[in-house]
Amino acid sequence: MASKSSARLAALTVAAVCSVASTVVLTAPAHAGAAPADPVRIHDIQGTTRLSPYAGKQVADVAGIVTGVRGYGSSKGFWMQDPRPDADPATSEGVFVFTSKAPEVAVGDAVIVSGTVSEYVPGGTSSGNQSVTEITRPTVTVVSRGNAVPAPTTVSARSVPRAYAPEGDEGANGSVNALPLQPARYALDYYESLEGMNVRVLDARVVGASDPYTELWVTVKPRENDNRRGGTVYGSYDDQNTGRLQIQSLGRPADFPAADVGDTLTGTTAGPLDYNEYGGYTLVASEIGALESGGTERESTRPQSARELAVATYNVENLDPSDDTFAAHAEAIVHHLKSPDIVSLEEIQDNNGATDDGTVAADETVGRLIDAIVAAGGPRYDWRGIDPVDKADGGQPGGNIRQAFLFNPERVSFTDRAGGDATTATGVRKERGKATLTHSPGRVDPANPAWKDSRKPLAGEFVFRGRTVFVIANHFNSKGGDQGLTAQYQPPSRGSEAQRHAQAKVVNTFVKEILAAQKKADVVALGDINDFEFSETARLLEDGGALWSAVKSLPESERYSYVYQGNSQVLDQILVSPSIRRGGLSYDSVHVNAEFHDQISDHDPQVLRFRP
Structure with a gap:
């Protein structure tokens, strides 16, 4: 994002x-x-x-x-x-x-x-x-002066309609601006009918943790698509979770609560109802309820068995050597992810971070993380990556974010095939009845227009217990520029997904080339896909049965890796080839970041375990 x-x-x-x-x-x-x-x-x-x-x-x-x-x-x-x-x-x-x-x-x-x-x-x-x-x-x-303020209108589960928004007027490009408000029928109409008024919520559960801008999200419908950790799951374009409401502080940031998902603002939270660009309808609170802890704790997954290969994806959010989060990321990898055999890292920045001076190497960034993992009691990982062309992969200007592989050499070996660089595509060939990559590590079709100003996939061959596993690390185009859920255009436009669709087709084609060379090849495509498991992006990745998003092995209420505007949702995915799916797998979305006000990344890591 x-x-x-x-x-x-x-x-x-x-x-x-x-x-x-x-x-x-x-x-x-x-x-x-x-x-x-x-x-x-x-x-x-x-x-x-x-x-x-x-x-x-x-x-x-x-x-x-x-x-x-x-x-x-x-x-x-x-x-x-x-x-x-x-x-x-x-x-x-x-x-x-x-x-x-x-x-x-x-x-x-x-x-x-x-x-x-x-x-x-x-x-x-x-x-x-x-x-x-x-x-x-x-x-x-x-x-x-000194007059009584009009009593606040209570926003509650009873008052907020179940339907989210009317369909926009086709004659006005889908805008709802000129449509008569129906506050008893649509949630957005109801909130609009209170714009500028004094409102309140009572005993509101937190569904989006406090952020540095003195904002958090609550729901007035605690049973609406709820999960066991107190969040509100976003599982469909047709179900926007109408009970969500942003809370801001009205000029008292020092008093703003440090809230996590699952906590409750007990009593009354009241103030004028505003609308802003960072979340739409917002209660600007002059009175904030007392924070009651929901007891939400960071999760830990189970260790992999001796015969299981554990593969993880983790967006470390613009990590560079100047950050103070290395020890915390190491703690997450070692103690919460249980030191996976292979870790795909997204948003690794170059050695001087956002300084824009042509630096593209990231060995210091990755090296600091590896050292921190050892200090936390984990293995000394080896790593592979490819430096991008300066300023060609998007992200923070000067940061040159990219994906990188960590792997535990005591459990996994990496098959190096020379020649891969930022602009050279790796390919697939068949040797002795088995698929191999022409370059490992290598980039997947890096010249394709689908990757313009975006991260190129990193592919590599790993060997575990004598069996080759192909891993493709991805970081698809962000949702930046999409219209918000509270936009005047309903349904909102998701213009950014066109590039993700093109990217998904490229990765799907590459996986099909591997499977054409070796029908039962073990292939894992993973990373920050920046799209939902029910999205067209996911469908295009899965096209023809080449891949399957393993997050769908979880109950619907547990499918999320990111919390945005109070919606717990999937952005990070691990997709697997048919041989892995048929052989059985274990999947875990490990909630260590997204639900917490003191997060070190806005993404939760994902772990897949299977027996190649």
């Missing part, structure tokens, strides 16, 4: 939607002269669709009670809510007033606001996100 931090840094360069400061006037409760007969109210501005009927227009003397103040970040302003709601459940009674500087109002102020109604799209229109209705360029009059 693309890093969240890089996306945020890019967002900081985007100009604010308005740069004109607001004007705040303190006045007596009564105005001189006659008031308008029918002043515009907040629910009039919000309207019954996602777009305000007043967008682009001036409004005057809009009344409300301040429910939250945001004096930080690039979106400074305050939320206000009408204490006298109308009878229409589709119209929100809250709105955000964008002031562009720290607001001079306080929670509980009764205010009258005049300004321009605008529809602000977090992340820009190209993101496909929904817009936030705001009043911009405001003049704010404080009528009185």
